[in-house]
Amino acid sequence: MEVIFKVIRYQDNHGSSVQSYTLNVEPANTVLDCLNRIKWELDGSLAFRKNCRNTICGSCGMKINGRSALACKENIGSELSRLSKISYSSDSDNSEIIPEIIIAPLGNLPVIKDLIVDMNPFWDNLEAVQPYVSTDARNIPEREFLQTPEQRSLLNQTGNCIMCGACYSQCNAREVNPDFVGPHALAKAQRMILDSRDTDTNSRLDQYNHETKGVWGCTRCYMCNEVCPMEVEPMEQISKIKQQILQQKDDSSSRAIRHRKVLIDLVKEGGWIDERKFGLMVIGNYFRDVKGLLSIAPLGLRMLATGKFPFSFEASEGTEVVANLINSVQLETKSSSSLAN
Template sequence: MQVIFKIKRQTLRQPSHEQTYTLDIEPGLTVLDALNQIKWYHDGTLAFRKNCRNTICGSCAMQINGRAALACQNSIRQELAQAIAPDTITIAPMGNMPVIRDLVVDMQGFWQNLGAVDPYVSAPARQLGEGEFLQSPRDREKLNQAGNCILCGACYSDCNAREVNPAFVGPHALAKAYRVLADSRDQARGDRLEAYNNVQSGVWGCTRCFNCNTVCPMDVAPLDRISQIKGAILETKTEDNTVAASALDRPLRHRLVLINLVKEGGWIDERKFGLRVLGNGFRDWRGLGSLIPLGARMLGRGKFPFRFHPSPARGVIRPLIEAVQSWRKGGSRVKS
């Protein structure tokens, strides 16, 4: 069948342009097969990365039809089914990384951010001399999903948080961070949680857009791993469940206030939420001041919540939350 490939081409620090190639190609072949045909028979100047061709190495990650994907993974037929224009597939370099040439991007920042989370089992745990450091099948199973990451860069490419916040390390790094955090052999859990508990670069920099989960070719679900790290931080900071929200960092206070308000009213009382999180219960005057422009805009648009109506199901919701909290604490009753 005849397929049109529109490829975004660019050289370092130069404006990009779109180039169109029309191929007669079998729909069962992959996008990488099509790129090879263009490279070998039509335009030898086209630059892209490839290696294994078996969804193992992650080298051929690029944006296909507007999302990050591996060129070797989906067939042309599958990509056409998702395309906006009939018989047309658009291809561009990955996002959030400088373009070196055509579909080849500079991944230096990607690797630096991975190293920033120290994604290795702690040094004391590795000082074993001769022998093996065995794990139980149950402990090893905890690492399987996060361990499937092939570091292709797809999640990093489509991460909205990276786009607006250059300090954010990226979902790939935090997925690897969770893999080490869940490793029973690691001996630096406390230090790791402190390092990941950061508003800008750590887990609280995530905007929860779900893009990383959507584009991950290996079903690592980076957002889920980030949420698990958040849960571990929250449990560590409030492990006796008596710590006041005012004593916590803003990200942790955000989570605890949200849970407590849902327990109180069945859903969130927006009036109290801002005051308790940003204003820290009238303790943070700068935070309170930041609420004034938002409140003014809400008033101007008639959206300021003067009243709060508790959920009719709050009597059911509170026991459910407490049951989950109790289960996560190993069966001990949680104080409200």
């Protein structure tokens, strides 16, 4: 079958352009097989990374029809069938149309040439979470650190990460927040927390709790879970760190924790949120954070001026039911976490 590959090419001083290549391919060919043929048979100047051809090294990450993936894992047949499910055509007979596959470099990283991106920001963000088992405060055993099979099995899922960058490329939070370290780094952070040999959990939780650089920067868009070729499920790992932070740290330790705790307290108290108190408690830290209070003062004044500031609060009629519901969930969570411990 014929397929047109539209490759987004980029070269310094020339910006980006789209170049089309038509190949005769088999459905079982991988996208990497096709890129190799383009390079070997049609255009030796096309640049892309590859190594193992086997979903091991993580080198061949790129965007295939907008989805970050490994070129050596995706084959033409499954890619075209995915496309046919998401594209709508009013033309009932499109057997004459040659299918197209659009290939672009990974997102959220500067492009060096064609499909090759500069991975330095990716590695720097990984480094920022201290992705090494701590050796401080440990007595180095004579030969090695032993783990039970159960302790080792806790690391299986996060240990599968091959650092391909697909999650980082697809991360919406990373796109708008240059401080956010990214899903790959936080999945690794959870791997460190789970490691029985690491003694730094407490300081790690403080570090990952820091404003929107760590776990609170994640907007839970699910994209990292969706694209990860190794089923690391970075978003689930981030949620596990959040749970641990919420259990172990009090609400003075970060605005993000106050946000969650105050929200639940206010809904329990009035069935819905009393907006007047919310900002004062979360951003103003119960009147202790003067800088925070000053930062929301202009908004309060604008609301007053436009008649949008609520002077009174009326509790919801269903407050009791809502409060009972929250209490039951909290009780259930508490007992299941004490069982797990």
